Amino acid sequence: MPATITRREQNKTAITGIPKELAVKAGSRLEPAPLDPEQVIIDLTPSPKTLPSLENFGFGENKTDHMLVCTYDSITGWAAPEIKPYGPLSLDPASSCLQYATSVFEGMKAYLGPDGEIRLFRPELNMQRLANSAARVALPQFDQDALLTLIKRLVTVDARWIPAAPGYSLYLRPTMIGTRSAFGVTPSDSAILYVVCAPAGPYFRSGVKPISLLAGGEGVRAWPGGTGGHKVASNYSPGFVPQIAAAKQGYDQILWLFGDDRRVTEAGAMNFFIVVKREDDENEIDIITPPLDGTILPGITRSSCISLLQSHSTDELTLSHIPSSHRIHVHERILTMPEIAKWYSQGRVLEAFTVGTGVVVAPVGKIGFEGLEIVFPKYVENGGFGPVTKGIMERLLDIQFGRREWKGWSVRCD
Ligand SMILES: *Cc1c(COP(=O)(O)O)cnc(C)c1O
Numbered sequence: 001m002p003a004t005i006t007r008r009e010q011n012k013t014a015i016t017g018i019p020k021e022l023a024v025k026a027g028s029r030l031e032p033a034p035l036d037p038e039q040v041i042i043d044l045t046p047s048p049k050t051l052p053s054l055e056n057f058g059f060g061e062n063k064t065d066h067m068l069v070c071t072y073d074s075i076t077g078w079a080a081p082e083i084k085p086y087g088p089l090s091l092d093p094a095s096s097c098l099q100y101a102t103s104v105f106e107g108m109k110a111y112l113g114p115d116g117e118i119r120l121f122r123p124e125l126n127m128q129r130l131a132n133s134a135a136r137v138a139l140p141q142f143d144q145d146a147l148l149t150l151i152k153r154l155v156t157v158d159a160r161w162i163p164a165a166p167g168y169s170l171y172l173r174p175t176m177i178g179t180r181s182a183f184g185v186t187p188s189d190s191a192i193l194y195v196v197c198a199p200a201g202p203y204f205r206s207g208v209k210p211i212s213l214l215a216g217g218e219g220v221r222a223w224p225g226g227t228g229g230h231k232v233a234s235n236y237s238p239g240f241v242p243q244i245a246a247a248k249q250g251y252d253q254i255l256w257l258f259g260d261d262r263r264v265t266e267a268g269a270m271n272f273f274i275v276v277k278r279e280d281d282e283n284e285i286d287i288i289t290p291p292l293d294g295t296i297l298p299g300i301t302r303s304s305c306i307s308l309l310q311s312h313s314t315d316e317l318t319l320s321h322i323p324s325s326h327r328i329h330v331h332e333r334i335l336t337m338p339e340i341a342k343w344y345s346q347g348r349v350l351e352a353f354t355v356g357t358g359v360v361v362a363p364v365g366k367i368g369f370e371g372l373e374i375v376f377p378k379y380v381e382n383g384g385f386g387p388v389t390k391g392i393m394e395r396l397l398d399i400q401f402g403r404r405e406w407k408g409w410s411v412r413c414d
Pocket of ligand 1 (some may be wrong): 229301357
């Protein structure tokens with residue numbers, strides 16, 4: 001693409017040695033270039049990899065043949081995007097992302113439908129959230145539609161990697177990192193935005209197993225005014241030690257709590273829901289998830305579950321498995337462990353489940369809290385699923401794989 005190269009060369013010559021401020025003062029009309037899918041340079045690998053067999057899928061262990069790489073510089077803006085063979089990035093050891101964790105990411109999936117079409121699930125929300133995460137750590141903004149167009153292009157290039165087996169998909173990991181290489185503790189004025197893909201199997205290999213949660217554990221995941229509401233890399237590694245401690249006690253994940261009132265926030269890196277029946281009327285069912293107060297990651301699965309559950313039993317939709325006598329009320333509100341313990345002692349806790357792109361929906365089998373074990377024995381025989389958990393999971397999968405249309409949530413890749 002000679003046109004692309006010419007333009008980049010021009011920008012470089014024009015600004016050689018002249019700081020942006022001076023260039024602007026001198027009346028230069030140089031504007032940082034926007035991210036532009038039309039300029040994409042596609043360099044296909046000469047040696048495509050052998051596809052792994054379905055049994056050998058870990059979570060993100062096998063990467064596809066290609067990756068999307070877009071570089072940003074505060075003066076020239078976004079360079080021509082590249083789709084090129086998957087491989088290492090070359091970074092200065094002093095890079096801002098390595099020193100100051102200017103690193104944000106997304107998690108999304110491409111699904112192959114029974115009609116042979118590839119779809120993304122509400123991908124514009126991933127673009128929006130990536131932009132919000134980038135803004136939180138002063139990384140550059142980008143044209144969200146342009147990035148989505150480029151991602152669709154990448155997925156199309158690596159389409160043969162999307163397994164055609166039920167429950168399988170292609171996991172996409174858009175990432176943005178700061179590449180400024182001076183030690184000053186300041187925002188990064190250069191960045192790389194890249195997307196890599198890995199085929200993903202069902203989260204539960206040998207059938208669904210309800211997960212166990214240790215409420216509390218050591219440390220907190222997020223706090224008011226912090227970064228818990230953004231997908232920034234620095235949120236995750238501090239959770240590894242508490243996670244190891246919880247695993248030693250036999251729990252799968254931590255149910256992160258916050259504050260003296262032991263507020264429930266999230267489970268591992270998933271959003272949390274609990275299903276409770278009312279004292280005075282067994283058919284009035286409250287489904288509660290913590291509110292987006294800045295300590296909760298605004299999950300796309302979370303928001304989709306809320307919206308589907310709110311639409312249940314309307315003219316528009318009826319979720320399977322949920323008894324027709326149930327009247328469902330969804331609440332985004334503060335939820336504390338003492339409250340859950342009280343409802344449990346009253347026999348009112350029906351189900352709990354966690355949600356996220358990776359897992360989709362996982363039933364909770366047990367919550368440990370200060371010596372108390374809250375167990376959900378009723379559904380253990382039933383694959384661990386209560387009716388609400390099962391109903392919402394099936395509907396989400398149907399929409400994601402394009403088996404059912406719902407509000408344009410599933411977007412075709414072409
Ligand atoms: C990504 C993530 C989620 C789930 O978000 P989805 O958009 O549903 O995948 C929940 N909690 C945390 C901490 C996360 O990082």
